Amino acid sequence: PDGEVLRINHPDGSVESFTYNALGQVLSHTDGKGQITRLSR
Numbered sequence: 001p002d003g004e005v006l007r008i009n010h011p012d013g014s015v016e017s018f019t020y021n022a023l024g025q026v027l028s029h030t031d032g033k034g035q036i037t038r039l040s041r
Contacts, residue, residue, distance in 0.1 A: 004024060008016040014032025021027050021041065028038045 004020050005018055007018075010016070010032060012032075016032055017030045018026055019028045025041055026039055027041075028036055030036050
């Protein structure tokens with residue numbers, strides 16, 4: 001799928017990132033502190 005947000009660069013220099021499965025569902029989110037949240041589907 002197209003249009004997923006892969007990365008967000010914040011003004012303070014922190015970065016968030018996301019990974020997705022083939023259906024476009026979020027698999028993981030890494031916050032600006034490097035904490036990873038993984039979702040199981």
